[in-house]
Amino acid sequence: xxxxxxxxxxxxxxxxxxxxxxxxxxxxxxxxxxxxxxxxxxxxxxxxxxxxxxxxxxxxxxxxxxxxxxxxxxxxxxxxxxxxxxxxxxxxxxxxxxxxxxxxxxxxxxxxxxxxxxxxxxxxxxxxxxxxxxxxxxxxxxxxxxxxxxxxxxxxxxxxxxxxxxxxxxxxxxxxxxxx
Amino acid sequence: xxxxxxxxxxxxxxxxxxxxxxxxxxxxxxxxxxxxxxxxxxxxxxxxxxxxxxxxxxxxxxxxxxxxxxxxxxxxxxxxxxxxxxxxxxxxxxxxxxxxxxxxxxxxxxxxxxxxxxxxxxxxxxxxxxxxxxxxxxxxxxxxxxxxxxxxxxxxxxxxxxxxxxxxxxxxxxxxxxxxxxxxxxxxxxxxxxxxxxxxxxxxxxxxxxxxxxxxxxxxxxxxxxxxxxxxxxxxxxxxxxxxxxxxxxxxxxxxxxxxxxxxxxxxxxxxxxxxxxxxxxxxxxxxxxxxxxxxxxxxxxxxxxxxxxxxxxxxxxxxxxxxxxxxxxxxxxxxxxxxxxxxxxxxxxxxxxxxxxxxxxxxxxxxxxxxxxxxxxxxxxxxxxxxxxxxxxxxxxxxxxxxxxxxxxxxxxxxxxxxxxxxxxxxxxxxxxxxxxxxxxxxxxxxxxxxxxxxxxxxxxxxxxxxxxxxxxxxxxxxxxxxxxxxxxxxxxxxxxxxxxxxxxxxxxxxxxxxxxxxxxxxxxxxx
Numbered sequence: 001x002x003x004x005x006x007x008x009x010x011x012x013x014x015x016x017x018x019x020x021x022x023x024x025x026x027x028x029x030x031x032x033x034x035x036x037x038x039x040x041x042x043x044x045x046x047x048x049x050x051x052x053x054x055x056x057x058x059x060x061x062x063x064x065x066x067x068x069x070x071x072x073x074x075x076x077x078x079x080x081x082x083x084x085x086x087x088x089x090x091x092x093x094x095x096x097x098x099x100x101x102x103x104x105x106x107x108x109x110x111x112x113x114x115x116x117x118x119x120x121x122x123x124x125x126x127x128x129x130x131x132x133x134x135x136x137x138x139x140x141x142x143x144x145x146x147x148x149x150x151x152x153x154x155x156x157x158x159x160x161x162x163x164x165x166x167x168x169x170x171x172x173x174x175x176x177x178x179x180x
Numbered sequence: 181x182x183x184x185x186x187x188x189x190x191x192x193x194x195x196x197x198x199x200x201x202x203x204x205x206x207x208x209x210x211x212x213x214x215x216x217x218x219x220x221x222x223x224x225x226x227x228x229x230x231x232x233x234x235x236x237x238x239x240x241x242x243x244x245x246x247x248x249x250x251x252x253x254x255x256x257x258x259x260x261x262x263x264x265x266x267x268x269x270x271x272x273x274x275x276x277x278x279x280x281x282x283x284x285x286x287x288x289x290x291x292x293x294x295x296x297x298x299x300x301x302x303x304x305x306x307x308x309x310x311x312x313x314x315x316x317x318x319x320x321x322x323x324x325x326x327x328x329x330x331x332x333x334x335x336x337x338x339x340x341x342x343x344x345x346x347x348x349x350x351x352x353x354x355x356x357x358x359x360x361x362x363x364x365x366x367x368x369x370x371x372x373x374x375x376x377x378x379x380x381x382x383x384x385x386x387x388x389x390x391x392x393x394x395x396x397x398x399x400x401x402x403x404x405x406x407x408x409x410x411x412x413x414x415x416x417x418x419x420x421x422x423x424x425x426x427x428x429x430x431x432x433x434x435x436x437x438x439x440x441x442x443x444x445x446x447x448x449x450x451x452x453x454x455x456x457x458x459x460x461x462x463x464x465x466x467x468x469x470x471x472x473x474x475x476x477x478x479x480x481x482x483x484x485x486x487x488x489x490x491x492x493x494x495x496x497x498x499x500x501x502x503x504x505x506x507x508x509x510x511x512x513x514x515x516x517x518x519x520x521x522x523x524x525x526x527x528x529x530x531x532x533x534x535x536x537x538x539x540x541x542x543x544x545x546x547x548x549x550x551x552x553x554x555x556x557x558x559x560x561x562x563x564x565x566x567x568x569x570x571x572x573x574x575x576x577x578x579x580x581x582x583x584x585x586x587x588x589x590x591x592x593x594x595x596x597x598x599x600x601x602x603x604x605x606x607x608x609x610x611x612x613x614x615x616x617x618x619x620x621x622x623x624x625x626x627x628x629x630x631x632x633x634x635x636x637x638x639x640x641x642x643x644x645x646x647x648x649x650x651x652x653x654x655x656x657x658x659x660x661x662x663x664x665x666x667x668x669x670x671x672x673x674x675x676x677x678x679x680x681x682x683x684x685x686x687x688x689x690x691x692x693x694x695x696x697x698x699x700x701x702x703x704x705x706x707x708x709x
Contacts, residue, residue, distance in 0.1 A: 008367045009291045016359045020397050027401025027431060031416060034427045043494055046424075074420065075334070115419050122494065172420030177413060 041125075047116050047167075051135065052128035059093035060156045066164040067154070069098065077173040078106040079140070081114075084147070092156040100133065100169070103145035111139045111178050114148075114169040123165045126155035137174065206301070209293035210699060211278045216596070217300050218275030219589070223665070225267030225307065226582075230658050232260040237654035239637050243644050251337070253637035254322035259310065261325030262343075265443065266350045267307055269577065272585045273446040274357045277385045280592065281361060283690040283697065284379045286370025286706045291363040299356035306349035313342040324635060326436070329417035329428040333409040344407040351396045358392035361385055370689075372708035376467065379688055383470050384449030387477045391438045391445070394481075399435040402428070426491050433484035441480045444576060445473055447544075447584035448515055451537045454591050455519050457685040458534035459526030465518040472511035472518075479508050489560045498557045505555035509548070516545055531683070532606045536587035539614055540580060547575030550625065565635075568628025574621045586613075586664065593671050594678030598696030601671045609667055612660035619653030 038046055067090055069083035080103040090096050104110050114134040118124040129135075133148035140146060154165065199207060208214060236256050239247050248256065278296065282289055290296050313320040318338030323331035332340055365386050369378070378386075405416040406428075415421025417428045448469075456463040463469065485493060485501040493501075519541050528534070550572040554560055563569060586609075593601050623646040628634075632643045639647065681691040693701050 005367055009363050012363045012366050013292070013359060016362055016393055020355055020359075020393050023394050024397035024401055027398040027435075028405075030431050030434070031405075031427065034424070034430065038424075041494075043497075113420060115422075121492065170419060174420055177421065 041122075043121050047118055047124050047127050047129060051132070052130055054130060055093050055095065055128070055153045055156075057093055057156045059091050061091050063092055063158075063163075064089050065092060065154050065158065065162070067096075068164065068166045069100075070166060070168045071100065072168065072170040074170055074172045077110065077112065077171055079104055079110070079112060079171060080145075081112075081169075081171045090154055092154045092158055095130070095151065095153045097149060097151045100148045100150065101145065102138065102140065102148060102171070104140035104142060107142050109139065109141050109175070110173055111137050111175045113137050113172050113174045115172060117168045117170070119166045119168065120162060123158060123162050126158040126162075127165060127167065128153050128155055134169065137178070207297070209289070209297050211282050211290045211293070211296065212596075212697060212699065214290075214296050214300050215275045215277075215279030218271045218278055221300070221303060222268050222270075222272035222275060222585075223668075225263050225271070226661065227665075228311070229260050229263035229268055230661060232256050232263065233654065234658050236260065237651040240639070240647050241651040242648070243639055243641055245638055248637065250637045251319065251322055254324070254635065255314070255320040257635050258321045258324050259314070262310060262321070262346075263307070264577070265325065265439070266347070266354075267303075269443045269581050269585070270354060271303060273385070273388070273443075273581075274354075276381070276446065276450065276585075276588055276592075277357070277361050277389075279596065280690060281364060281382055281385060282368070283693070283701055284382050284688060285365060285368065285373055286689050286702045286708065287364060287368035288700065288703045288705075290360050291368055292360050295356050296360050299353045299360065302349050303353050306346045306353065309342055309349070310346035313339045316342075326432060327403075327406060328432070329406060329409065329425045332406050333417060336410055340406060340410045344403045347403045348400055351400045354392050355396050358389035358396075361389040362393070370702065370705035370708055376470070377708065379449075380452040380463065380466070380469055381446065381449035384445045384452075384473050387473050388442050388445045391442050391477055391480065395435045395438040395442075398431065399439075402431045402435065405431075426488075429488050429491065430485070433487045434481075436487065437484040438477070438480040440573075440576070441476055443581050444544075445476065447540070447581045448473060450584045450588040450591075451519065451540050452515075453688070454533045454537045454587055455522050455541075456687065457591075457683050458531060458537075459523045459528050461522055461526040462686075463518070464521035464524075465514070468514055469518055472514040475511040476508060479504060479511075483508065486555055486560075489557050490564050502555055502557045506552065509552055512548055516541065516548075531590075532601070532603075532610055533587045533591035533683075535610050535614075536583050536590065539610075540583045540587060543575055543579030543583065543617075547572055547580055550575065563628060565633055566628035567624045567632045567634055570634050571621050571624035571628060574624070578621065579617055583613075586610075589664075589668075591683070592690070593668070594682045595690055595695050595697055597671050597675075598678055599671050599675035600678050600682065601667050602675060605663060605667045605670065609660060609663040612663065613657060616653050616656035616660055620650055620657050621653070623650050623653075 037043070066087060068087045069085065071081050071083055073079060073081055080101070082101055084099045084101050088096060088098065102112065116132070116134050118127050129150065129152045131149060131151040133150065138146070138148065205213065205217060235248065236253070239245070239253055278290065310320070316339070321327070321332070321339045321343040322337055323335075327343065332343070365378070365382060405414070408414040409416050409418060415423040417423045417425045419425065452463055452469055483501055483505045485497060486505045489498055489501075550568065554563055554569065554572055590601060590606060627643055627646050627650070630643065632639055678695040680694050682695065685691050689702070689706060690697070692706070
């Protein structure tokens with residue numbers, strides 16, 4: 001093999017290795033990209049993790065939106081966790097306060113974390129939470145119970161065709177995660 | 181193209197320093213030896229994966245649970261899929277690439293022969309790791325070859341680490357193989373061998389190699405995330421820590437869809453080589469074949485979410501991925517049209533490679549059509565995760581990829597061994613395979629349309645009759661593959677002496693050297709008009 005070919009081979013190999021590493025990086029870059037994409041579009045039903053400002057746009061009395069609350073326990077968390085109101089009707093822009101009840105039924109302390117999800121997904125970015133227990137971890141001692149508050153309003157910009165929003169919370173046991 | 185040099189007739193004895201015994205195979209840097217290793221390895225893996233499939237079909241022969249536990253059944257389907265994809269089909273094509281590409285472009289060997297040795301020899305270790313998990317307390321991976329989170333993370337049976345490291349090694353092997361092919365094609369073509377003069381198999385594998393280096397690193401990334409989620413407390417796919425399990429599917433299928441073209445593009449290349457030879461005509465539409473291959477490769481990157489229509493995508497997403505997927509039918513249609521047009525008014529003869537190629541064209545097209553049906557979002561909601569999907573991908577992977585591998589093997593066996601294959605045995609192999617494969621996979625379409633879900637060890641009574649036929653077809657197809665083993669062994673041991681160009685092929689530098697191909701070929705590059 002001539003020296004020229006050898007050099008060309010080395011050059012090509014280097015370029016190709018660059019693609020390989022770039023694509024390996026791209027695989028990981030998809031994680032933040034996915035989050036950003038979903039944040040902007042609200043496609044995966046995730047609501048914002050930061051408290052919203054109070055509503056400035058006034059109340060739209062012409063529409064009435066049904067907001068439903070449901071709760072799930074993730075595998076193996078021995079808590080009782082449910083919304084104290086299952087369903088309310090709100091005007092867009094109107095502020096509401098609802099409460100969720102949680103009780104640690106185990107004989108040991110557990111730290112819980114509620115993760116919200118909104119359906120339909122495109123309503124997620126219009127569901128504004130001013131205060132939410134999902135912003136924080138919720139430690140509960142054995143047999144302790146608590147009422148947790150959620151203060152929210154529905155944005156007046158909510159697309160016309162959406163008349164019902166379902167807010168689902170899944171409660172996870174993150175005790176091990178916090179301790180480690 | 182033709183060559184006007186009579187090359188290398190001056191004997192190879194003085195530089196033919198082959199080692200003997202096992203060392204020859206362990207230390208070899210010869211592309212033909214490594215190609216042989218790849219081909220044998222993939223055939224062994226085909227038999228191993230096939231044995232797992234036999235167990236699956238045994239359990240599904242009757243409704244109810246007879247032979248295996250549901251959890252073990254899940255291990256069988258998972259490892260069957262992994263072995264067939266990463267152990268049988270992909271290494272077989274890499275074997276062809278190793279054997280044929282240097283000869284087809286008039287190069288003395290692959291550009292990076294030592295890396296070539298390494299990329300083969302790490303493969304057996306990968307599959308030893310994967311298969312060893314069967315013998316452990318926790319059992320083998322049971323979360324499907326697609327290893328969806330949280331099945332492979334939160335609910336893993338403890339085999340995740342074995343799975344992940346096995347896939348890492350397979351990925352490294354594929355990437356090295358792909359780099360080697362690209363470097364060889366870009367730098368070592370004989371003078372005068374321009375890109376648009378390259379044989380189509382070289383072209384298709386060139387494009388496949390680019391797909392490999394683009395998506396195998398993404399697979400490596402996603403299995404790494406699964407590993408850290410399972411064992412190191414990260415939460416890429418765990419909602420409790422802010423992750424999202426649906427994101428797993430996006431990243432996985434961003435790899436997974438180009439992967440299915442990695443397993444079919446080289447098949448297109450092989451069939452495009454064989455059909456012109458036995459139709460005794462030039463390939464119709466050479467350049468359109470090249471462009472069609474490239475367009476399929478490009479489109480494969482923007483259709484991944486058609487595997488995920490039922491995850492609750494917005495309408496726009498569903499439409500986008502549906503239309504992009506249907507668009508792939510256009511370049512694929514160009515290819516099928518070109519193959520048919522090549523045969524049109526050709527002086528066709530029906531040797532075994534041609535029979536397998538014809539079966540490929542017809543049966544792969546059936547698989548393509550069921551793929552089009554699956555691409556339609558509204559109906560996919562019915563077909564999703566049913567046996568219709570199983571029927572579809574087995575038509576494209578077995579009667580598609582595997583049949584093309586057989587076609588290629590029969591086509592080049594005379595060149596590899598120096599002998600013609602046994603006519604009677606090879607005909608038996610073809611006809612037994614053709615009939616049994618359709619008994620095996622065709623009824624699966626109806627099972628799926630009737631609602632039988634995939635990946636289950638038991639089913640409702642109304643599916644019993646079809647499943648019995650499917651299982652009978654499965655056993656017959658499994659046994660038929662042993663005939664191929666007989667053919668190959670007979671062909672290596674002896675048989676009618678093969679000419680340098682036994683098919684009277686008009687194209688292909690490989691036919692200008694003796695049969696069997698000398699250990700070293702084209703040390704002085706051939707001249708190409």
